[in-house]
Amino acid sequence: PRLRDLGVEVGVFAPGPLNAITDVAGVRVGHDTLIEGDRLRTGATAIVPHEGDLFQEKVPAAVVVGNGFGKLVGSTQVNELGQLETPILLTNTLNVWEAAATLAEEALAAPGNEAVRSVNPVVGETNDGYLNDIRSRALKPEHFRAALSGAESGPVEEGSVGAGTGTRTMGYKGGIGTSSRKLPHSLGGGYTVGVLTQTNFSGLLTVAGAPVWRDFGPKPYPEHDLSSKDGSCMIVVATDAPIDARQLKRLALRALVGMGRTGADFSNGSGDYVIAFSTSELVRIQADQSEQTIPRLSEASLTPLFDAVAEATEEAILNAILRATTVQGRDGNVSEAIPIERLKDSLRRYGAISSDDE
C-alpha cells in the first residue's frame, strides 16, 4: 500500500492527482529492472523533465549535497551553470559511469545535436550490494536506454523496481517512492512540487512522526556494530514553479529535512543528494538565445514550496518502503518488506491511524 492507503497523512498540503512526481506536468519516469539468477537484483530509473530535447531546452536546476559520500555524476556543472541538460538516471553505485555514458550518447545522437561535443549527464546512485552482485557491474547501455525510452507520465511504479530493486531502508526493503503536493493558489501560486526518491539508508524508521522502530525494530546499533549504518538516498525534486537555480537550491535543502523526519541518520557512508529542477516553460534555457525574459518569484513566496518539498519527500520515502516487496538476492541475503499489519498496529498505538481509519 501507499502511505495514504493506511489512512496516514503527512504535512498540511494536498497531493496532486497521482501523488507522484509525474503530477508536475511533463515529467516522465521509466524503470528498467534486472533480476537474473541468484545474484543480480538491480536496475535503473529515469526521470525526464520534459518532452523536448533537454540539451536544446535546458531546465534550471541545482544539486544539494546532504552527505557527499558516493557520486552524483555531473553535479559541478549543474551548480555552476544552474542548468540540467540531460534526463536524470538513478542506478547502483558501480554502474553510474555506464549510465552517464549512455545519457551522453543519447544526447550526441539526437537530431539537431550533430555538432555537440560536450554534454553533462547527471546520474545518482545508491549501493544495492547486499542483495545484488554489485561487483559484477551488470547493467549495460541497453538497460539505461530501456529506462529512458520507457519513461512515461501517469502513475509511477514504486518499491522494488528499477533503481530500487536491490535497495534497503532502515531495516526493511526500500526502493523507489514518490509523492507530490499541489499548493493552493492563494498561498503558493497553485504550483506543484513532485519528489521521487531512491531509498537505501539506515536509521530509525519513523512514520508520520510515529517511532515505529521502537515497536518492531530493527535495533539501533545492534551489537554496537556500525556496519549496518550505511546506505544512501537520492532525491529528485521537480516543480512547475518558475524559479531559478539559486532558489531551486534552497528548495532542495528542504528535501533533506523531509528525509530526516523519516528517521534517516545521514551516517558517514550515506550518499545523500538532492537534484531539483523547474519544468516551467517560462524559465527554460534556450540554447541559441543570449537574452530571454523570465518571471522571478520573490524569495518570500518560496516558503510554501519549502514546506511542500519537505512533506513530499517524507511521504515519497515512506511510499518506497511501504510498496517495496521482499527480495532475496546474492548469497541468500534477504531483505524483508515491512510487515504491514504490524506497522498498522504500531501506527494505531501512536495515534497516526485512528480506529476510524481502519
Add this chain to the structure above:
Amino acid sequence: PRLRDLGVEVGVFAPGPLNAITDVAGVRVGHDTLIEGDRLRTGATAIVPHEGDLFQEKVPAAVVVGNGFGKLVGSTQVNELGQLETPILLTNTLNVWEAAATLAEEALAAPGNEAVRSVNPVVGETNDGYLNDIRSRALKPEHFRAALSGAESGPVEEGSVGAGTGTRTMGYKGGIGTSSRKLPHSLGGGYTVGVLTQTNFSGLLTVAGAPVWRDFGPKPYPEHDLSSKDGSCMIVVATDAPIDARQLKRLALRALVGMGRTGADFSNGSGDYVIAFSTSELVRIQADQSEQTIPRLSEASLTPLFDAVAEATEEAILNAILRATTVQGRDGNVSEAIPIERLKDSLRRYGAISSDDE
C-alpha cells in the same frame, strides 16, 4: 518541565548527567536578561568553550548554514581556518554588532594579547522583535560582558532567559534550551556531545514525533498568511571528541536534521545556523606552534556522533519550548508558554507518554 520530566525520550543515546551542553567538560554558559518597562524583552547568552584564553588556545570549529537569512558574524574566518578564537555570543538580530565589538574588546584587553591587532568574534542571533522593541537596539557592552563573566558550568537556565527572553517558536514562547548525549565507549569512544539552541522559528510543533500541532494548534498558514512563517534558530554544538574542522562541519549538518524533526519549516526568513566546536585539549590550536601532534578519528567512527548531535538538538529545542514562560512585551504583544497539561494529553494520544509514565 524539561522533556524528560514528561517521560518523553528522544533517540537512543543517554544524556549526560546535566543533559546540557555543560556536560562537555569545560564548557560554560552565561545569560544576561534585559526586561525593562513595557518594551524591552531581550538579552544575551554566552557559550565559552574552555577556561583558558580562546585567542591563545583556539579550538577547531565549523559553521554550517541551514538557511542563510540573518547574520552569523565571523563565519567566513571560522570556516577558512577551522578555528574559533572567542567565546560565542547569541543575542537579538539588531545587536549582533555590539556583541561582536564586546568580544573583540575582551580579547584585545586580555593579558598576553597586548600585541593582537586582529580577532574574529562569533555572534549569532534571532529576531525577538515581536515581543521586544528591537529597533531600539537596547543591549550595550555591559550586557554582553555580564553574559560572558557570568558563564559557568553546571545546570543551564533555559526558556525565556538571555538571548531567548523574547523569542517565539512554532506558535509558543521559545527561548534557550539544551541537551546532551554521552556515547558508550564501545560505540562512540565515550565522547560527549552537547547542544544549546536559541529557538525562534515557525513550523508545526512535533514532540518526539507526535504531531501535537494537530491537536492544539497553531494552524499552519492561518488565513493563508505568510507573515507568521519566519524566525530563526541558532544551534551551538560542543563535543569533547578530538575531531577536526571538516569533521565538525559534518557533525553540524546533523543538528539541522534534529531541528527538522521538531517541525521546523526552515522558512525563507529563518536564519538557521549551526556552530560546532571541539573542546578536546588534544586538538587545541596553540598560537605559537607551527606543528603539533594530534589524534585523528576515522570518518566511519563519526556515525554515532552524528546521531548524538541530531538527538540532542531535537531535545534541546523541545526543552527551550517546554521551559519557556509566557512573556508580554511591546505593544501588548504576548507569547504564551505551551500549555503543559494539554501537551501531555496530546502526547498520550500519540503514544509518546504511556499511562505508566504519568
Add this chain to the structure above:
Amino acid sequence: PRLRDLGVEVGVFAPGPLNAITDVAGVRVGHDTLIEGDRLRTGATAIVPHEGDLFQEKVPAAVVVGNGFGKLVGSTQVNELGQLETPILLTNTLNVWEAAATLAEEALAAPGNEAVRSVNPVVGETNDGYLNDIRSRALKPEHFRAALSGAESGPVEEGSVGAGTGTRTMGYKGGIGTSSRKLPHSLGGGYTVGVLTQTNFSGLLTVAGAPVWRDFGPKPYPEHDLSSKDGSCMIVVATDAPIDARQLKRLALRALVGMGRTGADFSNGSGDYVIAFSTSELVRIQADQSEQTIPRLSEASLTPLFDAVAEATEEAILNAILRATTVQGRDGNVSEAIPIERLKDSLRRYGAISSDDE
C-alpha cells in the same frame, strides 16, 4: 599618477569615461579619513549602489571568498537571498561592527522603514594596524555617516584616503583604487563593469605583467620571515548588466584572477573577498512584489564581462598603489609611496612603457 598616466594599459577593453566604479551609472563613492595625532591613520569608504533606498529596492548581489581570513560582515544573507540591501562600507578590521551598526541604524531610520525589524549591513575590512593604532578602535558612527553622506558620483579619490588611509600593499603604501571597463555593444551588450579595491596585501608587485619587484624590491621572504606576508584585499564589483546573483558570483571570482596578476600572494592571513552587485533597474528586487518580470542573460554572454572584471580589478589595485602617498603613523612606522620614477624605469625595462610613451 594613475596607471594609464604612465602609458601602461591592462587588458583589451576600454575603460569608461572616469575609469572608475562610478562609471556604472548611479554608483556613488564616499570617503571619510581619520588622521589624528601620531597614531590614527584610518578611515571608511562607502560604496552606494543607487540613489534610492537600498532596503526597499535591493540589488542582486553575491560574495566570493578568496581567502576567508578576516570578516565580511553580512556575507551569509547576501549569498542566501542573492540580495544586497544596504550600501557597502569598507573600513579597518577592528571597526567593522561599528560600521555595520551605523548602516543598520541608517536603514532603520530611513523614511518608509519604520516597521523594519531586520536589516543586513555589508561591511568589509583590511588591517591597517601597522600605521594605525587599530587597537584604539577610533572610528565612530559619525565617521561612517560622513562616508555615506559624502558619497557622490564622478571621479573617485584614490590612494591614502578613506578605508585606504593606513593600508600597505606589496611593500609600498596601498589604499583605495578604482577602474572600469565599457564593453562594446557587439560583444558585451555595451555593459559597464566598475571595480573599487581596498588594497592591503603582500606579494611580489607586478605591473601589467612587469615583475618590477625584481628591480626594486621588496625582497620576498626577507630573512625567511613570514611576518611580512599578511594583509587583505577587499574588492567591490559593480555592473549595469542585468544579471542574477549566481551570475554575479561567477563574475566575482574573476576579480580574484585580476588580483593574482598584480602579484598578490593570498597568504594565510589575508582576508580576500569580492562583493559584486548589479545596478540594473531591470533586476532590482522590489520589496513588495511577489513576482517580477526580468531579463536573463545567457551564461555564454558572460565571458566578456569576466574579462572586464579581471582587467578592471588588476588596474584598480595598481591605481591604489600608484596614487597612494607616503604615510607615517603609529610608533614612527612609515609606509612609502612607490617611487614613480624608479617604477617607470623598471616598466621601460620590461617593455610595459615604450620610449614613445614617455
Add this chain to the structure above:
Amino acid sequence: PRLRDLGVEVGVFAPGPLNAITDVAGVRVGHDTLIEGDRLRTGATAIVPHEGDLFQEKVPAAVVVGNGFGKLVGSTQVNELGQLETPILLTNTLNVWEAAATLAEEALAAPGNEAVRSVNPVVGETNDGYLNDIRSRALKPEHFRAALSGAESGPVEEGSVGAGTGTRTMGYKGGIGTSSRKLPHSLGGGYTVGVLTQTNFSGLLTVAGAPVWRDFGPKPYPEHDLSSKDGSCMIVVATDAPIDARQLKRLALRALVGMGRTGADFSNGSGDYVIAFSTSELVRIQADQSEQTIPRLSEASLTPLFDAVAEATEEAILNAILRATTVQGRDGNVSEAIPIERLKDSLRRYGAISSDDE
C-alpha cells in the same frame, strides 16, 4: 624547450631536481596517446599518488572548482571525506566515464579488495574536440589501463601527449605540463610541491608576466566572436607536506592564481578544476584504523606552500605550451606549436630574457 631552457624563471622558489610533479616522492605519471588515422588525437594521463594500494591507504585530498563547467568525476566524495582513494585520470570530455569505470574495476580487482563494493574514482577532462573526433568516444579501458600501468617516477613527458594530445591553449597547441618547487627548510619545512596540468583554455598568453600575446597574437575576441573563448584546465597538485584536506583546499585555490597569471580567461565554457593531495605517509588514511596520530601544520606555515603552488602551476602551464608540438587532426584542423624564436624575441622585448640569457 621548457620554460627554464629559455632562461625564464617564474617566482622565487627553486624547482625540485626534475621540475616535475614526480619530485614529490612516490608520485608517478603515465600517458597513453591515441593518434589514429585523420581523426583521433586524444589520450589519457594517469597521476598515481603512491606505490601502495590507494584504496587501502587513502591520501588526504581536496577539489576546488574554478569554473564548474565540465566534469570532475568523484568530486563530492573527495570533499566530504577529504580523501582520494584511486589514482587520478585525465582524458577527453566524452570519455571520462570509461576512465572512471576503469579505475573502479582496477580497484575492485586489486588483491585485498575482494569485499569492496564501493569506490570513488576521480577523473578530470578537457575538450579536445577541435583536433579529435571526440564524438566517437574512442578511448577504451585498455587505453586507461595503459596510462595507469605505464605510470613511473622520473621525468614526465610533456606537450602533445596523453590527455594533452589534442588540447589547445590561448591560440597555440597546449598539452601536459609539469613543474615543482622545493621549499627551503627555514621557510616551508623543506617540503616539495609538484603540479601537473592539462591545458586547453583561452586567454591572452602571458609568459612570466610578458604580454607576448600583444606581439604575435592571437587577437582577443577576433571578429567579436565568442566561439574561440572556451576550453578547460585540469590542475593536479601534489605535496609531501603532511597537511589535511581543508588545508589542501586552501592550497588548491592558489593553483588558480598561477593559472590566471598565464593569461587564462576562465571563460564561461571553461572547466577549471584543481585536485590537491598529500603524499605524506604520516597522514595517510589506513582503512582499518579508527584512530591515528598525525602531525598538524599551523595555518600560518602554509603561506610559502601557497606561493609554491601558484608558481609551479604557472610554470607547468607554460611548459605544456612550450613543449607541445603542432598537431593536425580531424577535418584538417591544425593547432600550431608556439613559434619558439618569435616567442624568445618577444620575451627579450619584455625583459623576460636578458641578452645574456641567450
